[in-house]
Amino acid sequence: MDMLYRTPRQGAPAPRFTLNLLTLGLLLANTVHTAQAADTELPAVTVTGEDTSGYQVSSASVGGFDAAPLLDTPASISVISDALIKDQQARLLSEVLKNDASVGESYAPVGYYENFVVRGFSLNSASSYKINGRTITGEQNVGLENKQQVELLKGLSGLQSGVSEPGGLVNYVTKRPANVRSVTVSTDDRGSGYLATDVGGFFGSEQQFGLRANVAHEDLHSYVEHTNGQRDFASLAFDWNISPDALLQLDVEYQTKEQRSAPGYQLLGGTSLPHHASPKQLLAHQSGSKPVTNDALNLNGNFEYRFSDTWKGNLSASRSRVVIDDYSSFAWGCYGSASCAGAAVPNYFSPEGDYDIYDFRSPDDTRRNDEVQATLSGNFNTGSLGHELTVGTSAFRRVVDQREPINVMIGSANIDSEPADFPRYDGPLNDSYRRLDSRQYGLFFNDRISFNEQWQTVLGGREVRLDEETFDSQGDTTRHTQRYVFLPQAALIYKPVQNLSLYTRYSKGLSLGGEAAWFTTNAFEILAPTVSRQIEAGIKYDWQRISLAAALFQIRQAYQYSRPNEDGTFTFTQQGEQKNTGLELSANGWVSERLQISASVAAIRARVSDSGTPAYEGHQAINVPTLRASLSGDYALPWFDGLALLGGVQYSGSKYANRQGEVQTGAYAIFNVGSRYSTRIDGYDTVFRLTVDNLFDKRYWRDAGEYLGDGYLFQGAPLTARLSASINF
Numbered sequence: 170m171d172m173l174y175r176t177p178r179q180g181a182p183a184p185r186f187t188l189n190l191l192t193l194g195l196l197l198a199n200t201v202h203t204a205q206a207a208d209t210e211l212p213a214v215t216v217t218g219e220d221t222s223g224y225q226v227s228s229a230s231v232g233g234f235d236a237a238p239l240l241d242t243p244a245s246i247s248v249i250s251d252a253l254i255k256d257q258q259a260r261l262l263s264e265v266l267k268n269d270a271s272v273g274e275s276y277a278p279v280g281y282y283e284n285f286v287v288r289g290f291s292l293n294s295a296s297s298y299k300i301n302g303r304t305i306t307g308e309q310n311v312g313l314e315n316k317q318q319v320e321l322l323k324g325l326s327g328l329q330s331g332v333s334e335p336g337g338l339v340n341y342v343t344k345r346p347a348n349v350r351s352v353t354v355s356t357d358d359r360g361s362g363y364l365a366t367d368v369g370g371f372f373g374s375e376q377q378f379g380l381r382a383n384v385a386h387e388d389l390h391s392y393v394e395h396t397n398g399q400r401d402f403a404s405l406a407f408d409w410n411i412s413p414d415a416l417l418q419l420d421v422e423y424q425t426k427e428q429r430s431a432p433g434y435q436l437l438g439g440t441s442l443p444h445h446a447s448p449k450q451l452l453a454h455q456s457g458s459k460p461v462t463n464d465a466l467n468l469n470g471n472f473e474y475r476f477s478d479t480w481k482g483n484l485s486a487s488r489s490r491v492v493i494d495d496y497s498s499f500a501w502g503c504y505g506s507a508s509c510a511g512a513a514v515p516n517y518f519s520p521e522g523d524y525d526i527y528d529f530r531s532p533d534d535t536r537r538n539d540e541v542q543a544t545l546s547g548n549f550n551t552g553s554l555g556h557e558l559t560v561g562t563s564a565f566r567r568v569v570d571q572r573e574p575i576n577v578m579i580g581s582a583n584i585d586s587e588p589a590d591f592p593r594y595d596g597p598l599n600d601s602y603r604r605l606d607s608r609q610y611g612l613f614f615n616d617r618i619s620f621n622e623q624w625q626t627v628l629g630g631r632e633v634r635l636d637e638e639t640f641d642s643q644g645d646t647t648r649h650t651q652r653y654v655f656l657p658q659a660a661l662i663y664k665p666v667q668n669l670s671l672y673t674r675y676s677k678g679l680s681l682g683g684e685a686a687w688f689t690t691n692a693f694e695i696l697a698p699t700v701s702r703q704i705e706a707g708i709k710y711d712w713q714r715i716s717l718a719a720a721l722f723q724i725r726q727a728y729q730y731s732r733p734n735e736d737g738t739f740t741f742t743q744q745g746e747q748k749n750t751g752l753e754l755s756a757n758g759w760v761s762e763r764l765q766i767s768a769s770v771a772a773i774r775a776r777v778s779d780s781g782t783p784a785y786e787g788h789q790a791i792n793v794p795t796l797r798a799s800l801s802g803d804y805a806l807p808w809f810d811g812l813a814l815l816g817g818v819q820y821s822g823s824k825y826a827n828r829q830g831e832v833q834t835g836a837y838a839i840f841n842v843g844s845r846y847s848t849r850i851d852g853y854d855t856v857f858r859l860t861v862d863n864l865f866d867k868r869y870w871r872d873a874g875e876y877l878g879d880g881y882l883f884q885g886a887p888l889t890a891r892l893s894a895s896i897n898f
Contacts, residue, residue: 225758231320243660243672276876280430290336303487309465325676327656346379355893398428433881438520448884480547505581513737555619685741686878701726715758745780788830792874794822815843837869
């Protein structure tokens with residue numbers, strides 16, 4: 170029951186690690202400076218290039234096996250640049266992905282790791298998140314301090330990653346070594362504190378070695394009561410130009426975070442939204458509860474060798490490991506309320522707002538992903554046809570080690586009052602055991618065939634072998650799945666002019682089966698993988714300094730849900746189909762010399778059919794609005810050099826909060842404003858940023874989805890103001 174939450178120690182003194190981080194950053198800055206100064210007779214070098222600091226990004230690697238122009242990639246890809254991340258002072262992925270209208274939150278509590286729904290389908294923590302193209306464990310809030318951009322591939326990604334969810338794929342791209350020394354400090358209207366350093370440079374007799382270090386400390390003062398916390402982050406990137414043809418790149422990052430998690434609300438009586446709910450209230454608060462601790466380590470390496478001007482090989486490997494200590498006071502159901510006595514599984518709050526409080530304990534919850542991939546890519550001609558071919562192989566393993574969780578009901582409370590403190594569970598913890606061992610092996614190819622300057626086709630596929638076992642606490646195998654499946658992808662691209670492309674694409678995917686909720690008749694069972702299919706057509710146009718795109722898609726996947734039984738119980742099953750059809754529009758870049766925007770709109774129709782439960786059919790799927798939009802802008806004032814005004818809006822239509830389509834959350838629009846001032850202070854480039862999110866302090870339900878079979882409601886953050894200063898030395 171990963172669904173539980175925790176929060177950090179309150180009133181604790183600021184850790185001494187804060188000063189250590191700053192000291193480390195200054196030492197690194199001095200070391201790099203010394204290394205550069207040691208070689209005083211370097212030849213003069215002329216560097217030319219274009220400004221890439223804006224919101225428009227021209228290429229991404231998430232659509233294939235190497236960085237490629239977005240204009241030539243037959244897929245809907247959103248790229249959020251470092252410039253936009255900095256201007257919005259984003260620290261969480263939710264604050265980054267709000268810029269894409271196809272994305273919503275899917276169980277992302279304050280204090281816990283986040284997950285998302287893309288094109289109406291939830292992502293999977295096991296396979297939907299990557300760093301530099303290698304899969305990481307998604308049960309972490311990845312630090313953004315060392316990220317150059319965040320890429321989102323919308324739709325199926327079977328060719329790129331094998332087993333994956335149909336909604337999409339998130340890829341973090343790390344910053345490479347550069348001559349940089351900067352410090353950023355920040356605070357907000359609740360008194361949070363943030364300090365980060367970014368230090369890098371090159372050294373060696375021929376400047377063949379490059380290093381870049383990012384360290385950060387954050388004291389989190391949450392808008393939810395009793396959920397303050399802290400976060401520490403450190404990363405190191407290393408580049409070695411071994412020869413003109415060989416390059417080695419290594420990345421390591423570590424983050425530890427402590428914060429109480431805030432449980433979500435549930436429907437009252439299963440049929441109505443909670444009344445007078447406050448985003449600041451911590452449900453099920455118990456003064457003795459501990460914060461959730463999340464320790465994450467991500468290792469990543471890539472070796473590239475160029476055999477010739479047209480052929481190169483890559484060997485990459487990664488390890489991602491997350492350990493979660495979860496001691497939560499969790500709000501769920503209403504067994505303790507008289508009005509819920511007749512329900513077999515009252516997984517909702519009572520009509521009067523009563524809910525039960527559970528002492529949940531799941532320490533040492535360990536998730537580990539290991540991956541290795543080798544590719545060979547090159548260009549050649551066969552007659553009049555040009556080929557850009559990539560072939561390769563990969564191996565991936567995911568293991569989950571955890572204890573059978575303790576989940577003991579300790580009392581009840583009401584949403585309109587602060588709960589009393591109840592005696593907590595004082596029994597032993599269960600032993601840790603191997604819960605899941607999943608291995609997949611892949612052989613893949615991707616060939617871009619050019620017929621002439623206007624017509625191209627992209628043909629590819631991945632043969633996947635999945636070997637997956639699940640176990641019970643006694644070590645006995647509960648399921649063993651062995652499956653071979655070929656995942657094809659085919660696309661046709663037409664470019665009538667150089668800066669305009671039209672494409673159509675077909676894809677097939679394989680997704681991991683879902684896990685049954687604890688209250689179902691097949692509790693904790695992980696179902697077999699399921700196949701998904703997608704067709705997509707789109708158009709992309711680069712006009713001057715702005716990129717415009719539109720995509721029309723349809724995705725089909727087997728429907729997985731907790732089926733209600735006649736006796737009031739539930740059984741988790743795969744039956745029927747969910748079909749999502751949608752239209753996406755986007756614009757990113759400079760509208761004029763002084764105004765740049767990042768804008769997107771998504772309209773999605775999500776329907777379930779043949780599920781065996783008629784009440785779940787014939788209406789929009791749960792937690793998927795029919796319309797969502799996002800706009801961010803940056804306008805440089807002509808009469809005040811260095812000052813820019815920032816602003817934006819996020820809009821969401823109403824969403825169903827239950828599978829029956831009986832309860833809807835309201836539509837909402839959230840307005841944000843801010844400013845950026847760039848100047849020089851004592852010869853140092855300095856940037857001040859002020860952002861005010863949810864300017865009118867709107868109350869709204871940001872998330873009305875399900876997690877492990879239960880429906881939860883999360884309110885959006887109230888008005889939040891942040892102020893930061895970044896100094897480049």
